[in-house]
Amino acid sequence: xxxxxxxxxxxxxxxxxxxxxxxxxxxxxxxxxxxxxxxxxxxxxxxxxxxxxxxxxxxxxxxxxxxxxxxxxxxxxxxxxxxxxxxxxxxxxxxxxxxxxxxxxxxxxxxxxxxxxxxxxxxxxxxxxxxxxxxxxxxxxxxxxxxxxxxxxxxxxxxxxxxxxxxxxxxxxxxxxxxxxxxxxxxxxxxxxxxxxxxxxxxxxxxxxxxxxxxxxxxxxxxxxxxxxxxxxxxxxxxxxxxxxxxxxxxxxxxxxxxxxxxxxxxxxxxxxxxxxxxxxxxxxxxxxxxxxxxxxxxxxxxxxxxxxxxxxxxxxxxxxxxxxxxxxxxxxxxxxxxxxxxxxxxxxxxxxxxxxxxxxxxxxx
Amino acid sequence: xxxxxxxxxxxxxxxxxxxxxxxxxxxxxxxxxxxxxxxxxxxxxxxxxxxxxxxxxxxxxxxxxxxxxxxxxxxxxxxxxxxxxxxxxxxxxxxxxxxxxxxxxxxxxxxxxxxxxxxxxxxxxxxxxxxxxxxxxxxxxxxxxxxxxxxxxxxxxxxxxxxxxxxxxxxxxxxxxxxxxxxxxxxxxxxxxxxxxxxxxxxxxxxxxxxxxxxxxxxxxxxxxxxxxxxxxxxxxxxxxxxxxxxxxx
Numbered sequence: 012x013x014x015x016x017x018x019x020x021x022x023x024x025x026x027x028x029x030x031x032x033x034x035x036x037x038x039x040x041x042x043x044x045x046x047x048x049x050x051x052x053x054x055x056x057x058x059x060x061x062x063x064x065x066x067x068x069x070x071x072x073x074x075x076x077x078x079x080x081x082x083x084x085x086x087x088x089x090x091x092x093x094x095x096x097x098x099x100x101x102x103x104x105x106x107x108x109x110x111x112x113x114x115x116x117x118x119x120x121x122x123x124x125x126x127x128x129x130x131x132x133x134x135x136x137x138x139x140x141x142x143x144x145x146x147x148x149x150x151x152x153x154x155x156x157x158x159x160x161x162x163x164x165x166x167x168x169x170x171x172x173x174x175x176x177x178x179x180x181x182x183x184x185x186x187x188x189x190x191x192x193x194x195x196x197x198x199x200x201x202x203x204x205x206x207x208x209x210x211x212x213x214x215x216x217x218x219x220x221x222x223x224x225x226x227x228x229x230x231x232x233x234x235x236x237x238x239x240x241x242x243x244x245x246x247x248x249x250x251x252x253x254x255x256x257x258x259x260x261x262x263x264x265x266x267x268x269x270x271x272x273x274x275x276x277x278x279x280x281x282x283x284x285x286x287x288x289x290x291x292x293x294x295x296x297x298x299x300x301x302x303x304x305x306x307x308x309x310x311x312x313x314x315x316x317x318x319x320x321x322x323x324x325x326x327x328x329x330x331x332x333x334x335x336x337x338x339x340x341x342x343x344x345x346x347x348x349x350x351x352x353x354x355x356x357x358x359x360x361x362x363x364x365x366x367x368x369x370x371x372x373x374x375x376x377x
Numbered sequence: 378x379x380x381x382x383x384x385x386x387x388x389x390x391x392x393x394x395x396x397x398x399x400x401x402x403x404x405x406x407x408x409x410x411x412x413x414x415x416x417x418x419x420x421x422x423x424x425x426x427x428x429x430x431x432x433x434x435x436x437x438x439x440x441x442x443x444x445x446x447x448x449x450x451x452x453x454x455x456x457x458x459x460x461x462x463x464x465x466x467x468x469x470x471x472x473x474x475x476x477x478x479x480x481x482x483x484x485x486x487x488x489x490x491x492x493x494x495x496x497x498x499x500x501x502x503x504x505x506x507x508x509x510x511x512x513x514x515x516x517x518x519x520x521x522x523x524x525x526x527x528x529x530x531x532x533x534x535x536x537x538x539x540x541x542x543x544x545x546x547x548x549x550x551x552x553x554x555x556x557x558x559x560x561x562x563x564x565x566x567x568x569x570x571x572x573x574x575x576x577x578x579x580x581x582x583x584x585x586x587x588x589x590x591x592x593x594x595x596x597x598x599x600x601x602x603x604x605x606x607x608x609x610x611x612x613x614x615x616x617x618x619x620x621x622x623x624x625x626x627x
Contacts, residue, residue, distance in 0.1 A: 024491050025471035025498075025507045118465060184463070259479050263463030265428055270530065271452030271480040316466035 033320035036313045040327035044100065047334030051096035054338060056345060057087050064088060095231040097240070099337050100330040102228070102296055103306075105243040105288035107329020110303020111310070111321050112250050115257040116281045117176070117185045120308065121366070124289045125300035127190060128197025129171045133286075133293035134223050135201040135208075136167025141219050142208045161239040165290030171197050172282045226297035226352030228337050239291040246288030247326055253281055254318040261316065299352050301359020302329055308366065332358075378439035378540055379403050380425050380573055385434035387420050395420040396597040397434070402590070404540040404573040407564050409584040409605070411577075412594030413618050418577045419460065419546055421594065425575065426457045426544045439539050452480035454535045455542035456527035460550070462519060464511060470522050471507045474498055477529035485533070497529035500563060502556070516551035524548060524560065531572075543567065545576040549583060561587040585609050585626050593617050 052064050063080065067088045070077030077085075106124065113122045113129070124130050140163040144152040152159040175197060179190035202224075209220055256277040259267040264274045292299070310324035336354040343349050380402040387395040395417040402408040402425070410418040423429035424436045427443045436443040438455065456477065464473065474497050478490045498507050501521040506514065511522060524545070531541040543564075549557040561583055568574050568589065578584050584591060584605060591608035593601040595617055601608050611625050618624075 025494070026469055029469065029508075118463070120466075255479060255482060259476055261464060261466050261468075262473075262476060263459075263461075266457070266459060266463070268448065269426060269428065269452065269455075269457040269459075270476065271449040273448060311466075315472070316468055317472060 029315050033314040033317070033324070036310060036320065036324050037327060040310075040324055040331055043331035044327055044334065047331050047338070048096045048100065050338055051099060051334050052088060052092040054342065055087075055092065057083075059084060059088060059092070090232065094233050094236050095228050095337070096334065098228050098231040098236050098295060099334045101236075101240050101243045101247075102292040102299065103302060103330035103333030104247050104326040105292045105329075106299060106302040106333070107306040107325035107327075108247055108250050108322055109285045109288040109292075110329075111307035111318070111325040112253065112257065112281050112285050113172075113303065114307055115260060115318060115321075116278060116285065117179075117190060118261060118263075119185060119187050119190065120311070121187065121304070122190065123301065123304035124168075124285070125298065125303060126363075127171075127175050127194030128201060129168045129175070129286065129289050130293050130298045130300065131198045131201035131205075132171030133164035133168035133290040134298050135204045136170075136290075137161075137164040137294045138205050138208050138220060138223055139163065142212045142216055157234070157238040161242050161291045161294035163290075164294035165242065165287050167201075168290035168293065169283060169286035171201070172286050176282070223297040224352075225350030226299035226355070227340070227348070227350050228296050228333075229348055231295070236295060239295040242287055242291035246284045246291065249280070249284040250288070251322055251326075253277060253284075254322050257281065257318045257322075297350075297352065299333070299355050301355050301363065302332060304366075305359045305362045306332055308362070379437075380439075380542060380575065381437040382421060382424060383434050383437065385421070385424055385431045385436065387417075387424065387429060388432045393597050395424070395431070398597075398599050399434075400592055400599055400602060402573055402575050402592075404542075405568055405571050406573065406589040407568045407587060408573075408575045408590040408592065409578045409588035410575065410592050410594060411579070411581065411584055411608075411617070412600075416594035417597040418594045420597075421592075422544055422546055422575065422577055426455065427451055428457070438542065449480055452530070454531060454537075454539045455544065456530040458520075458524050458527045458543075458545040458548050460546040462523055467510045467512050469508050470503055470511055470514070470525075471498060473511050473522050474503075474525045474529050477526040480530065481533075493529050493532045497525040497532060500528055501525040502559070517553060517556060520548065520551040521556065521560075540571065540573050542573045542575070545574070547577050547579065549578065549580060557583060581609055581614065581626055 049061065049064065053059050053061055063084055066075065066077050066080055067085055069075045070080065110123055113124055114120050137160050140148055140152060140160050144159065155162055175190060175193045178193040179185050205223065209217065212220055256272045259270045259272045260274065260277060268274050306329045307321060307325045310321050310328055314320035314324055337351055340349040340351045340354045382398050382400050385395060385398045386393055398417065398421055410422060412418055420429065424431050427436065438446065471494055475490065475494045478485065478493065481490065498504055501524055503521055503525055506518060511519065514522065527543060531543065534541065549560060552560060564574050565587055588605045591603065591605050592599055593608055600617060601613060609626055614620065614624055
């Protein structure tokens, strides 16, 4: 018997409480999201009951013929409220998981796609497609059809991630202050571009643009949602598979590579998938800030930093947060609608202040 | 099957920080790299671990050129304890140690991994701290956690039967006297089991008491290599470190 071959009879496992809490958080967030979906369909100026929703679903899958349902009700549920709820779920999940992944990628909990300009970069590219789609970018829009907008936003977001990383990293280490300041610059640059394109826009395009800067889920239809939805699903599923290597990456790049992680490949994938999720979300509903910051933080507070919980937890809680925020946006000033970004910023900005204060008390940034 | 550097040169900023170094570290031995600051010890260690690709020459592990070993195969037979830890997220100690099992994911059972994590935690005397937040630990406790992670990584013999290698860069730097001695004793035990162990060490007394083999570095080159008693003779230390006063180990 040698020291390193000690029998492994001991079965007591560490971190049981943390693991249990992690599972509870996943179950709880799923519950929140389901309640959010139901409320998103049921609540609104046009009265719909939970039974109506059930009946429409059962009718759709062919279990009942649903003749007692009015066509108007079916229309409102299937063509207005459900696509909007599905969009809220996907956008929230994408922004939540992308925030968590980006914080792992930058190895810093303050990296938020909105804060460091990734959303704005995506928005600029999308706005460019809207305004110049008939002229300078006609080839691009014709070749890609419905995918032109989300793909452009993806490329804009990817470019911004790459830029910020190049500017703020030194030999595999990210300088946090530089990252945040580079984000300020990227945001300013993107908004100046958006401002310029707004001047070029005609009246119809202007109406399209108004929702970009503040974000909204309004006007969601299945045909508009579908292309971006595919991209968001790819991003979410892809990021979920990166949980383990991203945990290793938190040890630092050199330590991760001694554990057999292909650091460059993981970083590249994380950057591309994050940009894909943020870009697609931005393409369909404009810039929605702070979801990517607030949600992963809350999840981490509850589960600890293990990405196997943080990534799915952020997707689920992000979906729930956007569902409820959209509910507030729709109901706060009936019959008008608040932009969704106004609601998430009202929740997120104070939260960001709190984080900064907490970090200052601890040790300061960086 | 040794860990070997062949005529290895590493150039940084136009300067050779490691200049044509050739050395052999044998399995079953505790090899110490000693020498003044900036002598090339850490660079040589990084090339041996595969973290650094040399500008000239090459590193071999177990008879294979380093570039022929896939990162995963390498990770299953050699672990590295680096000088600095960059972990900035509040993992618990056992979670950090469990990260050492990452290269075995899919080939090693969960229960088996839990057992190994526990053994590694025990080996570094971390049981009372197992569920503590890593970020609240002292420097020495963090260091022991990182060593436990490296132990967990290569606790099993690889199926190929290849030698296990443990590379440590100044592992005793943050440790108090008790844990310095306890770590060196444990490294000796692992070496006796056949592990190859290579450590950069500054405490020559520890080197003299525990190392089987010593490599002396100076100015990017190797100036001596041999048994601890030969290499740590007064005259040799005097010349290697450019001391201006007499010095002698107990």
